[in-house]
Amino acid sequence: MTGPSIDAARLLGRIRTLGEIGRDSDGRLVRLAASDTEKLGRDQFVAWIRDAGLEVAVDRIGNIFGIWKAGGVADEAPILIGSHIDTVIGAGIYDGCYGTLSGLEVIETLKAEGLTPSRPIAVAAFTNEEGVRYAPDMMGSLVYVGGLDIDSALATIGTDGTILGRELERIGYAGEHRPGFLKPHAYIELHIEQGPVLEREGIPVGVVEDLQGISWQRVTITGDANHAGTTPISMRRDAGHAAARVVTFLRERAKASNTPTVATVGCMSFEPNAINVIPSRAIFTVDLRDPDEDRLREEEAALANFLESLSTEEQVGISAERLARFEPVKFDQSIVRLVEKAARERGLACRRMTSGAGHDAQMIARIAPSAMIFVPSAGGISHNPKEFTADEDLVAGANVLLDVVRRLATEGTPK
Amino acid sequence: MTGPSIDAARLLGRIRTLGEIGRDSDGRLVRLAASDTEKLGRDQFVAWIRDAGLEVAVDRIGNIFGIWKAGGVADEAPILIGSHIDTVIGAGIYDGCYGTLSGLEVIETLKAEGLTPSRPIAVAAFTNEEGVRYAPDMMGSLVYVGGLDIDSALATIGTDGTILGRELERIGYAGEHRPGFLKPHAYIELHIEQGPVLEREGIPVGVVEDLQGISWQRVTITGDANHAGTTPISMRRDAGHAAARVVTFLRERAKASNTPTVATVGCMSFEPNAINVIPSRAIFTVDLRDPDEDRLREEEAALANFLESLSTEEQVGISAERLARFEPVKFDQSIVRLVEKAARERGLACRRMTSGAGHDAQMIARIAPSAMIFVPSAGGISHNPKEFTADEDLVAGANVLLDVVRRLATEGTPK
Numbered sequence: 001m002t003g004p005s006i007d008a009a010r011l012l013g014r015i016r017t018l019g020e021i022g023r024d025s026d027g028r029l030v031r032l033a034a035s036d037t038e039k040l041g042r043d044q045f046v047a048w049i050r051d052a053g054l055e056v057a058v059d060r061i062g063n064i065f066g067i068w069k070a071g072g073v074a075d076e077a078p079i080l081i082g083s084h085i086d087t088v089i090g091a092g093i094y095d096g097c098y099g100t101l102s103g104l105e106v107i108e109t110l111k112a113e114g115l116t117p118s119r120p121i122a123v124a125a126f127t128n129e130e131g132v133r134y135a136p137d138m139m140g141s142l143v144y145v146g147g148l149d150i151d152s153a154l155a156t157i158g159t160d161g162t163i164l165g166r167e168l169e170r171i172g173y174a175g176e177h178r179p180g181f182l183k184p185h186a187y188i189e190l191h192i193e194q195g196p197v198l199e200r201e202g203i204p205v206g207v208v209e210d211l212q213g214i215s216w217q218r219v220t221i222t223g224d225a226n227h228a229g230t231t232p233i234s235m236r237r238d239a240g241h242a243a244a245r246v247v248t249f250l251r252e253r254a255k256a257s258n259t260p261t262v263a264t265v266g267c268m269s270f271e272p273n274a275i276n277v278i279p280s281r282a283i284f285t286v287d288l289r290d291p292d293e294d295r296l297r298e299e300e301a302a303l304a305n306f307l308e309s310l311s312t313e314e315q316v317g318i319s320a321e322r323l324a325r326f327e328p329v330k331f332d333q334s335i336v337r338l339v340e341k342a343a344r345e346r347g348l349a350c351r352r353m354t355s356g357a358g359h360d361a362q363m364i365a366r367i368a369p370s371a372m373i374f375v376p377s378a379g380g381i382s383h384n385p386k387e388f389t390a391d392e393d394l395v396a397g398a399n400v401l402l403d404v405v406r407r408l409a410t411e412g413t414p415k
Numbered sequence: 416m417t418g419p420s421i422d423a424a425r426l427l428g429r430i431r432t433l434g435e436i437g438r439d440s441d442g443r444l445v446r447l448a449a450s451d452t453e454k455l456g457r458d459q460f461v462a463w464i465r466d467a468g469l470e471v472a473v474d475r476i477g478n479i480f481g482i483w484k485a486g487g488v489a490d491e492a493p494i495l496i497g498s499h500i501d502t503v504i505g506a507g508i509y510d511g512c513y514g515t516l517s518g519l520e521v522i523e524t525l526k527a528e529g530l531t532p533s534r535p536i537a538v539a540a541f542t543n544e545e546g547v548r549y550a551p552d553m554m555g556s557l558v559y560v561g562g563l564d565i566d567s568a569l570a571t572i573g574t575d576g577t578i579l580g581r582e583l584e585r586i587g588y589a590g591e592h593r594p595g596f597l598k599p600h601a602y603i604e605l606h607i608e609q610g611p612v613l614e615r616e617g618i619p620v621g622v623v624e625d626l627q628g629i630s631w632q633r634v635t636i637t638g639d640a641n642h643a644g645t646t647p648i649s650m651r652r653d654a655g656h657a658a659a660r661v662v663t664f665l666r667e668r669a670k671a672s673n674t675p676t677v678a679t680v681g682c683m684s685f686e687p688n689a690i691n692v693i694p695s696r697a698i699f700t701v702d703l704r705d706p707d708e709d710r711l712r713e714e715e716a717a718l719a720n721f722l723e724s725l726s727t728e729e730q731v732g733i734s735a736e737r738l739a740r741f742e743p744v745k746f747d748q749s750i751v752r753l754v755e756k757a758a759r760e761r762g763l764a765c766r767r768m769t770s771g772a773g774h775d776a777q778m779i780a781r782i783a784p785s786a787m788i789f790v791p792s793a794g795g796i797s798h799n800p801k802e803f804t805a806d807e808d809l810v811a812g813a814n815v816l817l818d819v820v821r822r823l824a825t826e827g828t829p830k
Binding site for chain 1: 608642653666679682700799
């Protein structure tokens with residue numbers, strides 16, 4: 001059986017409204033964690049939580065919660081629905097926001113239909129999921145489950161030299177609550193796929209049963225600044241050229257393998273960065289992902305070995321610093337089955353899949369049974385203004401979330 | 416015969432004094448063209464010109480001249496000795512400053528010995544020789560010879576968004592004189608080699624008879640920003656990876672050839688420059704140099720062809736913009752012979768050579784017989800704090816310059 005459905009117009013309207021908050025002069029959507037623009041997004045989300053008659057709670061790392069404490073069950077472990085509202089630079093409007101606003105939409109719908117839940121239901125927007133301004137990403141949920149000490153997290157220095165704790169205070173989102181103050185009975189996150197699989201197969205609902213492991217490193221290569229016109233090639237210690245060799249090595253290795261391993265160099269900078277000076281330093285990041293922990297370790301080892309030989313060949317100094325490391329995650333099979341059941345009952349085709357992206361769900365999975373629901377991303381494009389999911393798919397995904405939460409909130413422990 | 420010698424202590428002292436002007440908080444020497452720190456260097460140089468009793472003149476592009484108008488010869492074409500005092504980021508203390516201060520030293524010495532020159536003798540510090548803040552490099556001398564329109568030059572926008580003309584006004588060096596107002600009878604420039612040849616061969620004096628051609632381009636590669644975790648390698652349009660392939664292509668080509676061609680990628684930037692986003696844009700510079708114009712054209716063509724095939728292979732957009740282009744230069748044989756003669760008379764071993772770096776002399780050579788004198792650079796290192804030339808070599812080079820200028824100023828037209 002399926003109960004009532006969510007208010008499609010309200011959900012879609014809020015996604016578009018939030019998507020206009022934080023546009024820069026070029027029209028790019030930029031709501032970096034704890035920034036002025038993200039504060040505006042947070043304020044809007046909190047306003048909607050209050051409109052829905054939910055209790056607002058903010059913890060010390062800035063995670064925002066909207067809690068529906070239905071009569072008499074205030075002390076039960078809640079069903080938690082979450083995601084994030086911070087963005088990358090030049091983001092789309094769906095990543096994170098879709099899941100967060102759908103969580104709120106689901107609670108409002110269940111309230112409106114007069115459901116009597118067996119436990120509280122809460123929606124969460126976790127701080128700094130993207131990790132663009134402060135590393136590591138998924139920081140809010142990581143701190144929430146005790147995976148990162150709150151004080152070290154608040155002391156994190158951003159790419160712009162700011163300190164996260166200070167920024168949270170500045171924008172008014174350094175809350176009182178202890179991270180982890182709500183221990184979920186179950187956690188579920190609805191998200192756009194950010195990959196091409198569902199669209200390619202024409203399937204509207206992805207049932208996410210596991211998630212890739214993620215390895216982030218910052219590599220610094222040190223050579224010799226020298227004159228570009230008078231230094232013979234054979235005498236150069238060119239940090240920029242050595243960095244370029246790492247980029248091509250990673251691509252060639254990924255292309256040669258038939259594994260789902262992906263490697264990305266997203267950040268790169270040269271010093272002194274002058275036209276006629278051989279780079280004395282190159283600093284860049286490496287993002288490695290694989291659903292299999294052993295294979296991810298192999299990739300990390302292969303990179304380490306290459307850097308070692310490169311250091312000798314190019315006569316440069318090389319150091320690598322770990323920025324983030326998460327093992328692949330297996331989600332809760334009982335919730336995964338609930339999602340499949342809910343999709344089927346809505347007459348929606350679905351398939352089990354692996355998440356290629358990191359999500360807050362992988363952190364919360366450490367303290368509660370968790371799972372995720374995916375909807376298609378046009379062209380698999382995300383972290384890009386062209387990020388798009390059809391309204392029909394957005395609404396379908398939110399209704400599957402609604403049915404799963406209704407069941408979890410009435411049937412008790414997922415079996 | 417050789418006449419008196421320069422005042423070694425005075426010259427070496429001034430080189431060290433000027434070398435301390437413009438240190439940043441990390442102790443790096445940074446006197447970028449028309450910056451606040453370069454103003455301080457200019458002020459010191461002008462003060463020394465006045466102390467020497469020379470007439471100070473500044474032209475519209477900010478070139479500074481110290482002119483000795485010996486009695487009765489004020490209207491004759493002067494012997495011009497020049498170089499520059501702007502620096503790269505993290506510079507050594509000799510590049511440019513050595514030649515400029517030696518020019519002043521030579522004039523003071525000739526005045527002191529009571530020489531009656533047949534024409535004025537002047538020292539010049541040309542604006543923006545390095546081209547780090549404003550492209551192209553050697554701008555002051557290029558404008559001086561009419562190779563670049565003064566108004567376009569003044570309108571140049573810097574890497575920091577500033578406008579050169581405004582900056583020259585701000586620091587008080589937007590002069591009244593028309594660039595080219597002094598047409599030299601002969602031009603000579605003394606400079607550190609910035610390469611390893613003289614040191615390796617144990618020769619104190621390099622007689623520079625020609626100079627490499629220089630080609631500067633800025634390349635912009637445009638791909639698709641996309642999620643680093645969910646985008647299969649096969650579906651990526653990664654501007655950063657394409658840029659890395661250009662860097663490795665240039666290096667492999669240079670290594671494979673047995674020509675003196677050198678290629679350098681000194682500047683590199685990625686956008687959006689985020690760890691978990693595939694770069695949508697990479698912007699970098701290419702510096703190509705070769706003493707042979709045909710070969711330099713071949714290298715430019717090879718790069719253009721590679722960019723074209725790369726654009727197809729990587730499915731990225733590529734555009735290349737020319738920032739500067741100078742053909743190889745042959746210096747004046749009669750002055751070259753004078754330098755050889757002077758070195759021999761001082762008992763100094765010398766050898767003829769090609770300049771690998773660009774110098775103001777290559778511009779002035781368009782309007783006057785010109786040549787250069789090199790002294791050894793330890794390890795061939797330049798554009799680096801480790802740049803070093805032994806005092807003995809600095810003094811020897813300045814004395815050769817002294818003898819060459821004395822002869823030019825007394826014997827008239829170089830034969």
